[in-house]
Amino acid sequence: MLPTLLTDALRCPHCVRALDVTEAEVRCPVCNGAWPIQDGLPRFVHDQHLASFGRQWNRYEVAHDDEDRATFAAKTGVPLSDLRGLKVLDAGCGGGRYSKVCAQAGATVIGADHSSAVEKARSLCAGLDAAFLQADLKALPLAPQSFDLVFSIGVMHHDADTRMVFDSVASMVKPGGRYAVWLYRRNQSWQERLNTWLRSKTTRMPPDNLERWCVWGARLGGLPVVNRTLNKVINFSAHPNFENRVCDTFDWWAPEYQHHHTVAELLHWFEVAGFTDLQVLPPERTGPIYRRIYENNLLIGSGVNVLGVRR
Template identity: 65%
Template sequence: MNQPERPPQHPPLQQPGSKTPLQQRSDGSALINTNGTVVAPVVNGIPRFVSDLHLESFGFQWTRFDVAHESEDHATFQAKTGVAPESLHGLTVLDAGCGGGRYALLCGNAGALVTAADHSHAVDKAASLCQHLPNVRFLQADLKQLPLPPASFDFVFSIGVMHHDAHTQTVFNSVAKLVRPGGRMSVWLYRRNQWWQEIINSSLRSVTTRLPRHILLPLCHLGAVLGGIPLINRTLNKIICFSAHPCYQNRVCDTWDWWAPRYQHHHTAKELTDWFQAAGFTDITELPPEKTNSWYRQLWLWNLLPGSGVNVTGIRSVQNLPNP
């Protein structure tokens, strides 16, 4: 990616809504506005801008399981963003929905100035993972109300997060405003499958999203076992979604991520592309799936892979930008 003509530094924090500049209180316990009013407590070094943790079921898996794998995460990041991590050195980067922090870690190790935000307590796990990186900071905040100035990041990415809000496009629009003119944004969302798969999934999720953790978690472990059995992990999981990842912990985590969150919306490539266009992006590209074998690609094109994604990247236009 192109280097901006300015010295690298984190974008300043500002009060959501009023856009008033924020500074840390002298004792480090909170962020305050210009009137001295506490806007966000700072707990374990992380500013907390949320009070309603309605996404807690979404954050549980990232605090429970260790799913970072350096070489795999590098390949996945590049496939799902269209950007090589090495090209981010010295750039301001926003990880919008950082989860357990594996991609924040990747970008931080590449020398980017990373702001990583998540609504849930997963930010604590992510901060622990990146504690050796002074160029990575964390925020616990709603992606629709991030305490950040518009047009302030060189690169913004969101992998598998926006579709877990009540209104995916609202989250997209809020995050898109943070990309500077000439900057890049990449988004990965769940793909809309065939009608019969959508009916099965919605019916099952109407039950699983209501299950207590002590019941749902063993079911996710069962899904992880099935995901390790050849043939079953290539057939049954086209009907009932469970992960076929090589690592058992990742399979449990991915399966929980599918069945637990309250909200889960599926989208088409056209939908996501239209959002990019409406938000003032150009050079919009739909990225292909990470897996390259011809059978997988064909199933992907036929929208027969539950858990697969629509993946789009674009450059924010210097002209005709929407109002922040």
């Protein structure tokens, strides 16, 4: 059976009624919609255009506890000490790195992802107060306004309509609750044109072929002189760990959709959705040269990042 944490939270994505749960499926008693439970996880969707994420998160071991805690704090603006006792939604949980961070800090966590990465997330968070489901973030089968903290790190821009995902996930935040979102930053026009052209090639590659190119990118990413210059033009990861570099590079070039946004755009979405006390969160890295490149929108793969509180 599914964890009580999840069965209590599940709602029909069509009529928002509580769902009946059996060993094989979840079913709406009102509109009679039904969705399978496979390998102990409710599946409201298939991987579809996000299959590359299921592949990468189930294939690579990229969780690093200290790094993940620091990244979570930086990209949500929420100290780990604030998490105990909170009900948290990880919207686009991937392999579950940040769900694990929250659960270890004392939160009760539900992680949702459109891809089969939820299998890895469940494994990573085994024994913690965390539960997972495979679902479309635009139609989450969860009770609205029921979470103290909702966050989404590097996910929404991989849908056909980032704004639609943002608004849907925002509806999960209870009054007084916090909402943190990190999206890819829009770079200079020449970088955007180059990235779009290259991705028009890479997104059509068979995954095994693309992965071989990403291995070469990961090797380049380990060369200090190269990763401080070339990867500001063509994105490949410079993470200290080789496996992370392969995964991160694949993450950039494989997905069908990849939209880039501005701080002003994201702030506007928060305001229209009814959030106040907005904070534009700074990048994790510091240093005057890095900040200058970042603030001039020259850093490929960097983000726009905002935290708000629901009225």
